[in-house]
Amino acid sequence: MRILAFILLLIASLFPNTGEAQSRKQLEAKRKKMQRVIAEQKKALTSTQKEKTVTLDKLNSLNQIIQQRQVVIKNLGVEIRSVNYELGQKQKYLDSLSKEHDAQQLKLKKTIIKAYKTRKSGREIAFVFSSKSISQAMRRWKYLRKISGYRRHQISAIMAQSQSLGKTINQLENVKQEKSVLMGENEKESKELETDKQAKQTLVKELSGREEELRDRIRQNEKAIARLNNEISRLIAREIEAERKRKARAATSAAKARSGSTGSAAGKENLLSPQAKAIGGAFSKNKGNLPWPVERGFVSQTFGVHEHPDLEGITTVNNGVDITSPKGSLASAVFEGTVSAILNIPGQGQAVLVNHGDFFTVYSHLSVVLVEKGQVIRMNQHIGKVMTDEDGKAILQFQVWHGQEKQNPESWLRGR
Numbered sequence: 001m002r003i004l005a006f007i008l009l010l011i012a013s014l015f016p017n018t019g020e021a022q023s024r025k026q027l028e029a030k031r032k033k034m035q036r037v038i039a040e041q042k043k044a045l046t047s048t049q050k051e052k053t054v055t056l057d058k059l060n061s062l063n064q065i066i067q068q069r070q071v072v073i074k075n076l077g078v079e080i081r082s083v084n085y086e087l088g089q090k091q092k093y094l095d096s097l098s099k100e101h102d103a104q105q106l107k108l109k110k111t112i113i114k115a116y117k118t119r120k121s122g123r124e125i126a127f128v129f130s131s132k133s134i135s136q137a138m139r140r141w142k143y144l145r146k147i148s149g150y151r152r153h154q155i156s157a158i159m160a161q162s163q164s165l166g167k168t169i170n171q172l173e174n175v176k177q178e179k180s181v182l183m184g185e186n187e188k189e190s191k192e193l194e195t196d197k198q199a200k201q202t203l204v205k206e207l208s209g210r211e212e213e214l215r216d217r218i219r220q221n222e223k224a225i226a227r228l229n230n231e232i233s234r235l236i237a238r239e240i241e242a243e244r245k246r247k248a249r250a251a252t253s254a255a256k257a258r259s260g261s262t263g264s265a266a267g268k269e270n271l272l273s274p275q276a277k278a279i280g281g282a283f284s285k286n287k288g289n290l291p292w293p294v295e296r297g298f299v300s301q302t303f304g305v306h307e308h309p310d311l312e313g314i315t316t317v318n319n320g321v322d323i324t325s326p327k328g329s330l331a332s333a334v335f336e337g338t339v340s341a342i343l344n345i346p347g348q349g350q351a352v353l354v355n356h357g358d359f360f361t362v363y364s365h366l367s368v369v370l371v372e373k374g375q376v377i378r379m380n381q382h383i384g385k386v387m388t389d390e391d392g393k394a395i396l397q398f399q400v401w402h403g404q405e406k407q408n409p410e411s412w413l414r415g416r
Contacts, residue, residue, distance in 0.1 A: 023082065031075045033415075037298045038068050040324075057393070059207060061300060061324075062200045069193045076186045083179045090172045222317070224347035228364060229319050235341045235353055236360055236404055283335050283356040284402075289414045290334040291380060293363060293398050297325030300395065303408040320362065320399030321409045327394050329386045330370075331363045334413070339375045348397070349387040362399035365389075 042065060301322040307315050337356040343364075344350050351364035352371060366384035371377055386394040400407040 027075050027079050027082070031072055031079070034068050034072050034075075038065055038072070040296070040298050057300075057389075059200065059203045062196060062203060064300065066193065066196050066200060069189055069196065073186065073189050073193065076182060076189065080179065080182050080186065083175060083182060087172070087175050087179065090175060094169065094172060221347065224345055225317075225319075228343065228345045228348050228351060231343055231345070232351070232353060232360075232362055232399070232401070233404060235343075236401055239340055239355055239360070240403060281357065283359045286335065287412055290412050291332070292323070292413055293331050293334055293361075293383075294323055294325040294329045294386065294396055295332075297323045297329065297396070299410065300324040303406075303410065319406050320397055323396045323398055325386055325394050325396060327388055327392070329394050329396070330382045331366060331384050331386055331396050331398075332380050332382050333377050334361055334379065335359075336376075336378050337361070339371050339373050339377060342369055342371075342373055350384065351397075352383050354383075358403060360401040362397075362401070364397040364399075365395055 299321050301316070301318055303318055303321055305315060305317050331352075333354060335354075335356050337354040339352060340355045340360070341353040342350060343353070345364070348364055350366040350369050351362055352366065352369060354361045354363070354377065363383050365387045367387035368385040370382050370384050377383070386396045388394050398409050400409045400412050
C-alpha cells in the first residue's frame, strides 16, 4: 500500500495542477498586455502634460489608465491566490515525499544492519551448506540473491526519491520567487493607482469650473463629427444604390444574353464587379482578425454613447473608435478594397472611405491623404498620415459599416 501511495504521489507530481497552471499563464498574458497598453497611455499622457492646458482629453486618458490599472491589480490578486494554492499543493507533496523517503531509509538501514550481522556470523553460508540436497541449496542461494536484489532495489528507489525531493524543493523555491515578484508588482501598481487618482482629482477640480466652456467645445466637435457621419452615410447610401442599379443592369443584360444565341458566358461574368468578386465576402469572414489601422497605438475612446464619469451633463457619441498613436503615425487599410471618397471636414481633418463589397471602413483625422478616389488598394497599404491635435496627440478615428449599419470596430480587429 505504501509503494502504491508513493507511485500515486509521483504521478501527481508529474502533472501539477495543469488547469491551474494554464489559467495562471492566461492571466499573466492578459496582465502583461494591459500593462503594455497602460505604458503607452501613460507615455502619451506624459507627453501632453508638458502642455499647461488642462483638457477633457487628459482627464479621459487618466480615467482609462485608472480603470485598466484596477483590472491589472484585480488580476494580480487572482494570480497571487493561484500561486498560494500551488505553494500549498507542492508543500503537501514535499511533506508526503519526505515522510516516504525517511520511512524507506529507515527500512533500508534495518535491512543492511541485519545483512551485516548475518554475514559476520557466517549464517548465510551455513544456511546454504546445511541444505539436504543440491536442489535445496540452489533454491536457498537464489533466495539469498533475491534478498540482495531487493536491497539494491531499495537503494535505487531511495536515490530516485532523493532526486524527486531535490526537484520538488527547487520547484517550491521557484514558485516562492514568482510569488515575491507578483507581490512586488501588486505593490507597485497600487502606488501608481494612488498617484493616478490624485492626478485625476487635480484635473477634475480644474475642469469643474470650466464646464460651460467644455460643453461648447464638445458641441462644436459633435457638429463636425455629425457632418462627417452624415456625409459618410450619404456616400454609403449612394454606393449601395449604384451597386443595386449596376446589378439590375447586369441581370437584364444576362437575361437578354441567355435568350440570344451569343454572349451568355460574358453576361454571367458581368453579374458582379471585379472588386466585389475579389472580396467575395472575405471581409466578413475575417471578423476579429483584421489588422489594426495603425502600427502602434491604443483605443482611447470606445464605440457608442459615453456619459462622462466625473463631469455631469457631458456626453459623447462615437460611431467608431479613437486610436491614439505616436506622432507621425500612418493609417493603413485593414482590408483590400476601393477608395470610394475622400472627405475634408473642418475640425476633423480629412477622411477616407473604403469600399469592401457590403462593408465600408472609414479613416478620419488625417492631415495628409496618400490615396486617390477610385484607387484599388491592398491590405496594410498606407492611406494617410494621422493628424496631430492641439494637445499634441495623433488620434485616428476608425469606423466600420455594414451597409448603413454602424459596427463596433473593436470586434473586427485582432487582439494585441
